[in-house]
Amino acid sequence: TNFIFYEIGSRSSKTFKPKKNIPEGSHQYELLKHAEATLGSGNLRQAVMLPEGEDLNEWIAVNTVDFFNQINMLYGTITEFCTEISCPVMSAGPRYEYHWADGTNIKKPIKCSAPKYIDYLMTWVQDQLDDETLFPSKIGVPFPKNFMSVAKTILKRLFRVYAHIYHQHFDSVIQLQEEAHLNTSFKHFIFFVQEFNLIDRRELAPLQDLIEKLGSKDR
Numbered sequence: 001t002n003f004i005f006y007e008i009g010s011r012s013s014k015t016f017k018p019k020k021n022i023p024e025g026s027h028q029y030e031l032l033k034h035a036e037a038t039l040g041s042g043n044l045r046q047a048v049m050l051p052e053g054e055d056l057n058e059w060i061a062v063n064t065v066d067f068f069n070q071i072n073m074l075y076g077t078i079t080e081f082c083t084e085i086s087c088p089v090m091s092a093g094p095r096y097e098y099h100w101a102d103g104t105n106i107k108k109p110i111k112c113s114a115p116k117y118i119d120y121l122m123t124w125v126q127d128q129l130d131d132e133t134l135f136p137s138k139i140g141v142p143f144p145k146n147f148m149s150v151a152k153t154i155l156k157r158l159f160r161v162y163a164h165i166y167h168q169h170f171d172s173v174i175q176l177q178e179e180a181h182l183n184t185s186f187k188h189f190i191f192f193v194q195e196f197n198l199i200d201r202r203e204l205a206p207l208q209d210l211i212e213k214l215g216s217k218d219r
Contacts, residue, residue: 016076017122020065020129027139031062039188048192056196057143060151061135063192068125068154070185071161074178075118078165081172087114092163092206114164121157128154155189155198162186163206187214 022028031054038047050059075082089111090098099109100120112120129135134150136143144150165173165182173179190211193199204211 016072016079016118017126019069019072020126022062022065023137026137028058028062028137031059032066035063035066044188044191045195048188048195050196055143057147057151060148060196060198061143064151064154065129065135067158067185067189067192068122068129070189071158072122074165074182074185075122075161077176077178078169078172079115081169082115082118082164084113084115087164087168090114090117090160090164091168092160093167096163096167096206098160114168118161118164121161125154125157152198155193156200156203159189159193159199159203159207162189166207166210183214186210190214 022032031051034051035047048063050056090100090113092098097111098117099111100106100117101109102120102124106120128150132138132141134144134147162182162185166186170179173182186207190204194215
């Protein structure tokens, strides 16, 4: 299996795929630090807003990398419960099933197990994040014209991992005492995509009730 271990403080934690690092000292690293600091304030609606004078593409890029890392860790904690046997299809409850296609390697959507789907999905996201023409890490290198549509596709797909975890593995999450971590991460994700209108409402349907609940606490 492809567990990757890395240290968080002294606690060894496994992620599903290697963590995507933002180079220290870079402007994007400063933005990430800003995001972490504002998150600490507890007001998530405010924390997701574009900081004054910053570039929208860059703000979305930094946060997309951060969400990839968060989901990577969250899914990493439950991979032993998400197997070909427990999850023969990639679903989010009985009404929603996902078939994988990436438009390049797999053009026609294929039905596959959840672990296989999530492996395809996270590998695909990783490839996008590592592509300097899509996610430039060097200062002064512009984002491509199609950046927004790439980011939207990434976030739409990452949402499906949250949806699968909530629908099929929430019991395991509770057993592992990870529900606060999952809820905080998902709430941050949802507030972010709502702020910039990044995911179509229809795509969010599998977790609509939860999204409304999370939103109503903040009005």
